[in-house]
Amino acid sequence: MEPIANDRLAGVSAFVASAEAGSFAQAAERLGLTRSAVGKAVARLEERLGARLFVRTTRSLGLTEDGQMFYERCAQALEDLDAARHMLEAGRREVVGRLRISAPVVFGRHHVAPLLLELAQLHPRLRIEASFTDRQLDFADDGIDLAIRSGELPDSDWLVARRLGMQTMVLCASPAYLQAHGAPRSVADLAGHRCIAYMRSGRAAPWWLAGEDGSLAAPVLEPALGFDDIETIATATLQGAGLAHMPLWRVRSALDSGALVRLLPDVPAARIPLHVLWPRTRFLPYRLRVTIDALLAAIPPLLQEQS
Numbered sequence: 001m002e003p004i005a006n007d008r009l010a011g012v013s014a015f016v017a018s019a020e021a022g023s024f025a026q027a028a029e030r031l032g033l034t035r036s037a038v039g040k041a042v043a044r045l046e047e048r049l050g051a052r053l054f055v056r057t058t059r060s061l062g063l064t065e066d067g068q069m070f071y072e073r074c075a076q077a078l079e080d081l082d083a084a085r086h087m088l089e090a091g092r093r094e095v096v097g098r099l100r101i102s103a104p105v106v107f108g109r110h111h112v113a114p115l116l117l118e119l120a121q122l123h124p125r126l127r128i129e130a131s132f133t134d135r136q137l138d139f140a141d142d143g144i145d146l147a148i149r150s151g152e153l154p155d156s157d158w159l160v161a162r163r164l165g166m167q168t169m170v171l172c173a174s175p176a177y178l179q180a181h182g183a184p185r186s187v188a189d190l191a192g193h194r195c196i197a198y199m200r201s202g203r204a205a206p207w208w209l210a211g212e213d214g215s216l217a218a219p220v221l222e223p224a225l226g227f228d229d230i231e232t233i234a235t236a237t238l239q240g241a242g243l244a245h246m247p248l249w250r251v252r253s254a255l256d257s258g259a260l261v262r263l264l265p266d267v268p269a270a271r272i273p274l275h276v277l278w279p280r281t282r283f284l285p286y287r288l289r290v291t292i293d294a295l296l297a298a299i300p301p302l303l304q305e306q307s
Helices: 010-019 024-031 036-050 067-093 103-123 175-179 186-191 232-240 248-257 286-303
Strands: 054-056 062-064 097-103 126-132 144-149 159-173 197-201 223-228 245-246 261-263 272-281
Touching: 010 024, 010 036, 010 067, 010 126, 024 036, 062 067, 097 103, 097 286, 103 126, 103 144, 103 232, 103 248, 103 286, 144 286, 159 248, 159 286, 223 232, 232 245, 232 248, 245 248, 248 286, 272 286
Parallel strands: 097 126, 097 144, 197 223, 197 245
Antiparallel strands: 054 062, 144 272, 159 245, 159 261, 159 272
16 A cells, blocks of 8 residues: 555555554555654654554554544545546556565466566556565565465455466476386385475475375375475486476476476376465456456466376
């Protein structure tokens, strides 16, 4: 939410951002101001109103009763002003403003970054800030407008999600590894091979595969190697360090060229959903609508089983 330069509204954006962020420091980051500027703007607003809006402690920032009532009206007023501006943008069909997007590291580098570069060239007044991280950023605290997230989503009343597609997971290894160690002929054979695991919080991500009855189950494996980065796993697999369980979109070119070999192709593997999310709002800013439409057009073909 951008500061509004108007005497009657001076300090209101800083106040609303501080109330939503829970601190002047995080509000300052969202608004592109210094912490001192936000604190002074709120103090001047309190002085003009003759009311105390916040209860300040060394560790937290909470609303007073007056502050809560004022926040509810101000937040709605600013939302209405934003909606009016977005309607003007849509009417002009001009994509303007700042867009902050978050995506998983490797998928972001491979597939989201090229799309954002195209959008930047098509819309010179669109200011794009992208964060590629496997950590799930918070929409409010981190000022994110859009997020691409992998995996099942929890129920949410305040987020909108559109599915971009399903990521097919594949077992693969290099020809050199298979020549030295042979290829597994069944899921049970995996326990006798060197496996390269994707690690999260000190734990190996399970390899969900279909058992003899057709249901998905994760075989118990002792990884020979573990990394928290898909790129490193891909490199290790290409160098013959072991078997890997990776998204098809990451290894498709290596499989097509013969640098990697797909294993147990008749055994169904997990398919992981990929979504784009954004906060629910009555009026979707035009810059978000254009970006979402571009993602929905470009990403699904990349996730299809056949290239």
